[in-house]
Amino acid sequence: MKKYSWILAALPLALSSVSCSEDAMDEVNKDINHAQDAQAKFILADVITRTAFSNAGGDINTYVSTYVEHEAGVHNQLFLAETRNGAPSTSSTFNNPWGSVYIALKNAKLVISKCSVGGPQAGNDVTKGMGEVLAAYNLALLTDMYGDVPYSQALTLENKQPGLDKQEAIYKEIFALLDAAIVNLAGRDAHVSGAAGNHDLLFAGNTSKWIQFAYGLKARYTMRLLKRSTNVQADMAKVIEYANKSFTSASNEAAFAYYDSKNLNPLFDFQWSRDGLAASQSISDKLVQRNDPRLSRVFISSDWKQIANPAADTLMAPNGATTEIQYYYNTSAFMFAQTAPTLLLSYHEVLFLKAEAMARLGQNAEPVLKEAVKAGIVNTERSVTAAFNAPTVLGYGGLSAVSSAITPAQADTYFDKQVKPLFAKSPLSEIANQKYLAFFGASGEATEAYNDVRRYKALGESWITLANKGKFPLRLPYGNDDTTNNPNVNAAFGDGQYVYSENVWWAGGNR
Template sequence: MKKYKVILLLVIASLSLNSCSEDKMDEINKNVNDPLDVPTRFAITDAMTSTAFSNTGSDLSFYTGVYVELNAGGFGQMYNAETRNGEPKNQTTNNNSWNSIYQTMYNLKLIINKCTTGEEKGNYETLGVAQVLYAYNLALLTDMFGDVPFTEAFQPGVIFTPKLDRQEDLYKIVFATLEDAIVNLGKTSGYENLGSQDLIYNGDTDSWTKAANGLLARYTLRLSFKNPNYAKVLDYVSKSFTSNGEEFKMKNSNIPNPYYQFYVARKYLFASKSLHDKLTAKNDPRADGYFKKIKKTPTATPTYEFYANGVSPQSQTYSYSALQNVNNPIFMLSYHELLFIKAEAEARNSAAVTSTASLIAAVNAAFNKDEAINFSTANATNYIDALNITTNADLLKEIAVQKYLAFYENESVEAYNDYRRLLAMYGSAAANPIQLANPLNATQFPLRLPYGDSDVSANSNVKAAFGDGNYVYTEKVWWAGGTR
């Protein structure tokens, strides 16, 4: 009998424990180092970091830099990109970037919702910042991949195969989101200023507003083949940066520059002969400053060894960038880019414009950009004057080329976007002011990047659009004259 009483007491104790301590057990099992919900001031920091490092500065920049020949892919996966060996059209090529952009946008959407209708309603500073980053990432996504899932995306467990939205419609959302951001950044918020949680502007909403206007200028110019509005571009420029100290960039001692990291880890990217030839043809002072000499043998005299784009053999014995530095910024929108946007908009707005003043200002900013090496001793006025630009058409072509040269090495995504836009505006590769050397471009220039494997494998809509991947060589994105 005593035995059964003991068993009965144990059963009662067990029932009592299960009935009254389930909430306690949930609390005990909660991982405090992996919270499901955090204040937006902390979540926004992660979104800034992923936007700059993972989305802007890494794989997308490495690959597009090879395609537009700011860099040359001399080894490994970059050599495959250089020689069009699978990399440009494989669904696995840009899967990491594809996933990262979507994850960043999902996190930003949560922040926006929380600051709009959720528990932090009225947190206008964080809301405005999140909207700038959201619009930037959406533009990055559709610029690289064209039509993509969006309006039906970000609904896990509800919609498993979201449809693809047209790039034309996505750009309307980009503009609307940036305009909303500017309004919200101008409101008074009762919440604590982001301060040091803001790794880009340290909680300065005026700077975020200038960045939003700069992005509006960029994206308005981006649509110049479809819907030119150069007066509007200039209006946005007038409300944006006035110096390189206001640039939209990530520069933080705890966040290493991706190009530096990639070189240290892989040594896959080298000095492009195509780029060097363009510089030397203009007696450009950057012809030497951009590159490092190397020794072919331990006792040899250091020399330049340039990779002939699409032609040279796979090797790790080529010259490389002289700009590489762990502390270099990751540019989302630079001051020199803004000035080149201004120069082009002025020249396109009136065929009577032949003055090189705005071009000189842009080149001077490019000579003095925020990287490990600057070219402050070079005289931008003398440099441009020596090119003897006398017509509006020549001015426009030189603006395009100088902007391209200024994008070396870590603004490759925008160089790629510009090349494709100009391809549409000038009608052919032969007429494009930016001339590329890789002979494979005749039939295999990547007009867009392939969708990521995660969705090609799981979403029938994306799989159908992907096909066999060859569309990257034949289908232009909408703003460059395509249909998707």
């Protein structure tokens, strides 16, 4: 905007001059220094960045981290979210991510269009496949959070007030996009403009990893639809099949790892500027119950010291009963993880999906669960390390450590002594709880924990115990850009209280 501020300032003067022709005005507003039509691979880089920073790791993840009690809200909007006072049902709360997801979705579809037959980069099938994966990802995020949403009539300038598509139809489109992507990613980029290369900020053009990403998402979304499954055994077998075709290690996972001293992890960015989150008593209690080695690693006192024994600490924030106050309660270490990557899909999530599917089929999921737990602990340590090495935090003296990183041997012992007995008693319960604990972090995975909690509830499974006795938000309210301008969205929004009473379709609701 700064670049064109002189044009905006000069415009009233130009309009008042009778000697200034329309042709001259047209020339004033031309940007002669930049191409007017960006190539698909350049747009792809923007879609990946927006998807990771704003959509997967941004406001949605921050707010729902309080709903699933990974964090506790203690100030301003997050305190209102914690106490269920206005924010969870207000159209302004999630307006920014509502718009951002639509921008990412529109640009992903633009990548697809440019690389399709008749498009300016037709023949770039691999880049098209990347766009299809990202379109599926953002479309799923949109409908998972908001339910029925404008889609088939949206993303164009022709229809200013598009109607809402049913979530069931949207999910069919999600799978169609992923299936098409898998085919296209096995092709090549034949157009003279060339492959995405380093503009692919996830995998640097590695098509095998993109295909693994697509299959992992198919596993995620097949599990998401479990409540609506007409053949649970067949669908669980599909989850296992897709997981087997997905990531084989954490080095393959879909990680956006471009954060540094200026480009900030979104959770760190929020907390550093607003200090609205505190350490959740609920998740601390869960770690204490399991004698989990992460317990002595993941909490920080208000004077920036790692807490060795959170079980004896009195400054964890009580979920649903916090006092609105800043710089008082403990926080999670993840609030300081300035450079921790955002994970669009992690290796440990794929393993947890496989373990759950195996358990539902009566198969022995223990070895897969053990690998999932260990991978989750490794990711926790990655974020804790990022917190202790955060450039901005070090500039103020840094955090004080009192414990050492969890070793593979300690992770093995934890699984064998704590996790395995609980798994033997109730496999699905322990898989769910270990997945929930693995999602606690700076990687943007609270959103998937929120999806899981709603999915379990829909199945009548209360695996995750939440301490907040307030109303649980079953979905997010539509953004006010559309509740005020689109009568179709406005009618669906009503007074916003539906977020507490109406499940999304895949959780057994009607919209």
